[in-house]
Amino acid sequence: MTHDIQALDRAHYLHPFSDFKALSEEGSRVIVSAQGVYIVDDQGNRILDAMAGLWCVNLGYGREELVDAATRQLRELPYYNSFFKTTHPPAVRLAEMLCRLAPAHINRVFFTGSGSEANDTVLRMVRRYWALKGRPDKQLVIARENAYHGSTVAGMSLGGMAPMHAQGGPLVPGICHIRQPYWFGESNGQDPEAFGRDCAAALEERILALGEERVAAFIAEPVQGAGGAIIPPESYWPAVKAVLDKYDILLVVDEVICGFGRLGEWFGSMHYGLEPDLMPIAKGLSSGYLPIGGVLVGDRVAETLIEEGGEFFHGFTYSGHPACAAVALKNLELMESEGIIERVRNDLGPYLARRWAELATHPLVGEARSLGLIGALELVDPATGERFDKSLGAGNLCRDICFASGLVMRSVGDTMIISPPLVIAHHEIDELVDKARAALDETARRLANTPTPPLQETLA
Numbered sequence: 001m002t003h004d005i006q007a008l009d010r011a012h013y014l015h016p017f018s019d020f021k022a023l024s025e026e027g028s029r030v031i032v033s034a035q036g037v038y039i040v041d042d043q044g045n046r047i048l049d050a051m052a053g054l055w056c057v058n059l060g061y062g063r064e065e066l067v068d069a070a071t072r073q074l075r076e077l078p079y080y081n082s083f084f085k086t087t088h089p090p091a092v093r094l095a096e097m098l099c100r101l102a103p104a105h106i107n108r109v110f111f112t113g114s115g116s117e118a119n120d121t122v123l124r125m126v127r128r129y130w131a132l133k134g135r136p137d138k139q140l141v142i143a144r145e146n147a148y149h150g151s152t153v154a155g156m157s158l159g160g161m162a163p164m165h166a167q168g169g170p171l172v173p174g175i176c177h178i179r180q181p182y183w184f185g186e187s188n189g190q191d192p193e194a195f196g197r198d199c200a201a202a203l204e205e206r207i208l209a210l211g212e213e214r215v216a217a218f219i220a221e222p223v224q225g226a227g228g229a230i231i232p233p234e235s236y237w238p239a240v241k242a243v244l245d246k247y248d249i250l251l252v253v254d255e256v257i258c259g260f261g262r263l264g265e266w267f268g269s270m271h272y273g274l275e276p277d278l279m280p281i282a283k284g285l286s287s288g289y290l291p292i293g294g295v296l297v298g299d300r301v302a303e304t305l306i307e308e309g310g311e312f313f314h315g316f317t318y319s320g321h322p323a324c325a326a327v328a329l330k331n332l333e334l335m336e337s338e339g340i341i342e343r344v345r346n347d348l349g350p351y352l353a354r355r356w357a358e359l360a361t362h363p364l365v366g367e368a369r370s371l372g373l374i375g376a377l378e379l380v381d382p383a384t385g386e387r388f389d390k391s392l393g394a395g396n397l398c399r400d401i402c403f404a405s406g407l408v409m410r411s412v413g414d415t416m417i418i419s420p421p422l423v424i425a426h427h428e429i430d431e432l433v434d435k436a437r438a439a440l441d442e443t444a445r446r447l448a449n450t451p452t453p454p455l456q457e458t459l460a
């Protein structure tokens with residue numbers, strides 16, 4: 001069975017974000033089922049999924065209520081569009097609930113199939129908004145280096161991932177990038193709060209260099225996810241907010257990862273007290289059970305598009321897909337009735353923070369940081385306290401050791417990141433931290449070239 005699947009995988013399946021040739025030589029790990037915070041591979045290994053799939057399985061695996069919501073809707077109305085003066089109850093109910101949960105000035109939602117499509121929608125809305133306001137020159141968008149906003153052409157142009165830009169040109173014009181508030185990686189030991197203010201000052205400098213009359217919007221994740229779980233210094237967001245308030249520039253907060261409880265609030269914007277004009281969403285919206293995304297649209301933009309816009313020539317076959325919307329609605333209802341957000345804020349987040357911080361004393365760890373249920377470890381050479389030479393691949397080594405010992409912990413370069421399901425229990429956090437520590441020990445041994453037995457599957 002494994003052999004068949006792996007052979008067929010090799011023959012036919014081009015995986016996302018993969019070196020096709022290297023993967024085909026190595027073979028993929030086959031995941032066959034999942035329950036709670038664990039995934040199971042076809043060898044029967046149970047692996048603690050500290051990435052919640054790909055930052056999305058917020059309610060954990062195996063929630064029958066979500067399965068029932070999908071099957072009920074699929075039987076009743078599996079598909080209909082909402083293009084030509086039609087609508088259907090699941091999308092409407094979901095829109096209503098989202099607007100109730102979002103900050104008070106947000107009362108409209110546009111649905112998409114993914115986070116990338118949400119950011120394509122954002123770009124079109126922002127540019128359309130200013131054109132309708134009689135400011136057709138106000139079309140530039142400022143984003144950040146090392147941001148992730150998706151993989152479509154607009155998404156990756158908004159994102160600041162240099163390797164993606166290098167492969168994807170020409171990029172969508174009119175988008176530029178400023179420095180990121182990555183204290184560990186880029187501050188040279190500056191005081192964190194001063195560093196945060198400097199990063200916000202870079203926004204103002206860019207606005208002035210471009211001309212405020214030409215800048216349409218600033219887009220950013222509350223906490224950068226794919227870039228390496230980068231939590232900005234506390235000074236950063238208030239200073240950014242002040243800059244945007246000073247000039248007439250829209251704020252787009254990408255909530256694809258930080259939305260739906262990750263930071264202990266319904267939206268990351270609420271943690272930082274932001275009032276975005278637009279919020280792209282996806283992932284945790286349906287806990288990943290079915291694909292759905294959208295853009296939450298603040299009154300300022302929505303009312304202009306509605307009152308002055310005429311037809312907005314934009315939409316997707318699966319905008320507001322009934323089954324996806326039904327699952328997302330049930331997902332939000334469960335999060336609300338089970339008090340998931342409060343538990344992350346008051347219990348799980350602080351518990352993880354305490355246990356995660358213990359890893360900071362490990363010789364391989366230069367920094368251990370977390371906020372809500374997102375966390376990162378920065379790997380450093382114990383001999384120097386500095387970054388390892390990139391060619392050693394310390395992060396990937398640590399990730400592979402984790403996987404082999406029953407833990408999914410991602411690496412972004414030499415930054416190890418976690419983003420577990422929001423239903424993780426204390427004893428599962430303990431297991432996560434214990435396995436992470438053991439993997440750090442093993443990584444350190446291997447990097448020091450101490451002879452150890454070959455890496456093997458050591459799972460129960």
Ligand code: PXG
Pocket residue numbers: 054114115116117119148149150151155221225226254255256257282283293
């Ligand atoms: N915005 C953010 C902040 C994201 O994290 C997207 C938009 C795009 O969403 P879709 O649904 O189109 O994938 C994302 C997606 C990684 C990784 O390596 C992260 C994402 C996607 C793929 C890989 O951490 N985030």
